[in-house]
Amino acid sequence: MVLIANNDKQKKWDKLYAQQGELSQLDILCLTCGGYHLTQDHWKFMAEEMPKDPLEMIDDLIKMRVYKQDSLALAQTISAADLRTELFFKTIGRTNPERERLARELAGLAGGLDQAFSAAFGHRSAEFFSDAKRINGTSRRRFLRNVAIGAALVTLASCGQNADTPPPTADAPDDVPPPSDLEKTNLKIGFIPITCATPIIMSEPLGFYKKYGFDASVIKMPSWAAVRDSAIAGELDAYHMLAPMPIAMTLGLGSATFGVKLASIENINGQAITVSNLHKGKVNGPADFKGFTIGVPFPYSMHNLLLRYYLATGGLDPDLDVKIEAVPPPDSVAKLAVGDIDAMLMPDPFNQRAVFEDAGFIHLLTKDLWPGHPCCAFAASDEWIDANPNTFRALNKAIIDGAGYASDPANRREIATAISERAFLNQPEEVVAAVLTGEFDDGLGNTQNIPDRIDFDPYPWQSFAHWISGQMVRWNFLPSDQASTKEEYDEIGKDIFLTDLARELSKEVGQTPPEDEFRTETLKFDTFDPADPDAYVQQQIEEYGV
Structure with a gap:
């Protein structure tokens, strides 16, 4: 296994590991983050060869204690916008230059924080999923590496702290006494x-x-x-x-x-019909959706009812001429990007996110179907x-x-x-x-x-x-x-x-x-x-x- 670490650092960790050999593995103090786990394992995720299957890789990393399951869950929710500034590195460093240097090296290995977090979990996920259609060993390994790096960075940032601590809340809008007869608060x-x-x-x-x-x-x-x-x-x-x-x-x-x-x-x-860029220039009205697979968030939704209302006006039977598929909103942009669906009538921000990811264009706002619906x-x-x-x-x-x-x-x-x-x-x-402001690009070159x-x-x-x-x-x-x-x-x-x-x-x-x-x-x-x-x-x- 090839480790991306300098020799002096590795020798120091080997020595510590040998000195504490009689201790339980769970009792070894980590020089990097101050927690208790296998100190060498912070580096193992950077091996050149990793499991080809993402689930196997994640399981291995958890077993190696590079990060815990809750760190992975947190990593999957972090967006690049949270980590763009120097404050992120300073927070990890906690006045310790070695910790901060490690974080910067990890980010550099992935090509920057955007690559480590966004390509793996956030803003550029649709780009990866598009690449997955023509996946090769290099792009697959790069993506898996970034997943691991993103989760490891989260572990470094949250080790010794409660990662689930909620952000501070603002004061109540008005200083009025709350009700005193509440059965449950x-x-x-x-x-x-x-x-x-x-x-x-x-x-x-x-x-x-x-x-x-x-x-x-x-x-x-x-x-x-x-x-x-x-x-x-x-x-x-x-x-x-x-x-x-x-x-x-x-x-x-x-x-x-x-x-x-x-x-x-x-x-x-607050909803829209968004169409894959693969159909740009081909969709002008409801009749043009014939043969499409179209995502809606749930069968019993305004989205499904409004979509059916619209398609029927173009002479289409929504149960015969198209396939309407229930898609959880968070999955919708990725499905649009890889061609699993041709279009969607989804809640925002996923219509705008599809434009942001260059995966689709906004065909029609639902306010134009029924103002005030x-x-x-x-x-x-x-x-x-x-x-x-x-x-x-x-x-x-x-x-x-x-x-x-x-x-x-x-x-x-x-x-x-x-x-x-x-x-x-x-x-x-x-x-x-x-x-929320209504100032947006529609994916067709219009603001x-x-x-x-x-x-x-x-x-x-x-x-x-x-x-x-x-x-x-x-x-x-x-x-x-x-x-x-x-x-x-x-x-x-x-x-x-x-x-x-x-x-x-x-x-x-x-x-x-x-x-x-x-x-x-x-x-x-x-x-x-x-x-x-x-x-x-x-x-x-x-x-x-x-």
């Missing part, structure tokens, strides 16, 4: 790392949870299926959900029947709400207050900074800011300025519930005998969408919510009258054949 709130979750995410670093008396932690979830399953298992107190999910879960669609309330809307707009929501289970009524009310109020703050364009750049962190979105701040690309309005209109239920009937997700009359639509909407409570809480935080529960919704290709949702569905079927 330590809360776990699940979220998917997308900009739709902005009110839920930003309420931790910007102090909105603290303002309302909570020590709340937002828990990053890998997929919507995981959110659903964790909700049913009772592992979370409340959740970030796609707006159709509470309807689907309460009615037992796609899972066991489990009562969930949609307490308030998190975001309106709902996307994601704050939700909690019936059981949890019944057990914690005061907590639920205060928590919903915190989210509504946060959504109001996020709706002000003047606050968007501050929010982008707060939620881009690795604990939250783990995205380049410039990508998140492009989404756009669309301030309402995403917006935040917590009011859960009952007309939203009616449109969602109607489209579920249209696409056979919901049996027509469960929603065929206005009364049946009303029953679903009023049972699940807590419009009256959201109005009440909005007023308490100083907002001016609508007094009406319904409004006529104007979409790109038609107008939805919530007074007769069944007639709307039948009209669509007659006009487009699906």
Whole structure:
């Protein structure tokens, strides 16, 4: 095995190792980081020959104690933006020049911090995945080496410290006494790392949870299926959900029947149809998607319903003429880059990230399909709400207050900074800011300025519930005998969408919510009258054949 180390350093470590030979391996003090593990093993990951299989390599490195499993997990969440400055090296050095020199040599070996972390885990991942299509021994070994170096750097930075220590939080926005009758104050709130979750995410670093008396932690979830399953298992107190999910879960669609309330809307707009650059110049309208594989984040999502709505207007049957595939949002850009999907209707920031990675272009913002459409929501289970009524009310109020703050364009750049962190979105701040401000490149050579690309309005209109239920009937997700009359639509909407409570809480935080529960919704290709949702569905079927 060839080690990348100077001979004097290696001899010193060999001598120490021999002197401490009678000690347990776990008791050997590391000269590099001050921890207890095999001191020589900091260098072993730099061997010229490594296992060809990534999983084997990671297993070997863990066994060698180059880093622990939690260090690998942390490495996978770190973005290059966190490590670009000299502060990173100074932090590792902790006034020890040898530690700092080691970190710099490791980074240099990989070609710089961007190469060590970004190529392995972050901003240039799509470039690697593209290379993987024509992979050879050199590029594969280079990538694996950078994975190892990135994780080892994380170990050096975090050794002797609690790597999971959260960043300091800002003071609460307003100095008001929190409620004193809360049944529970330590809360776990699940979220998917997308900009739709902005009110839920930003309420931790910007102090909105603290303002309302909570020590709340937002828990990053890998997929919507995981959110659903964790909700049913009772592992979370409340959740970030796609707006159709509470309807689907309460009615037992796609899972066991489990009562969930949609307490308030998190975001309106904020999605896009993004197409692989392989199809640039070939896609001008819905008919051009024929034969495509298209990613959506979850079957019971506004993304799936809006995509189907759009495709049908081009004469396509979404169940026959294309393949719609559920893709966890964090996986979407890589799948687009390698050609696993041709296009996607995804939440941001992944549409903008695809442009950033030069993997795709933005074909259509969903605000152009339906201005002001709902996307994601704050939700909690019936059981949890019944057990914690005061907590639920205060928590919903915190989210509504946060959504109001996020709706002000003047606050968007501050929010982008707060939620881009690795604990939250783990995205380049410039990508998140492009989404939140509406100042963005579309991947077609145009710089756009669309301030309402995403917006935040917590009011859960009952007309939203009616449109969602109607489209579920249209696409056979919901049996027509469960929603065929206005009364049946009303029953679903009023049972699940807590419009009256959201109005009440909005007023308490100083907002001016609508007094009406319904409004006529104007979409790109038609107008939805919530007074007769069944007639709307039948009209669509007659006009487009699906």
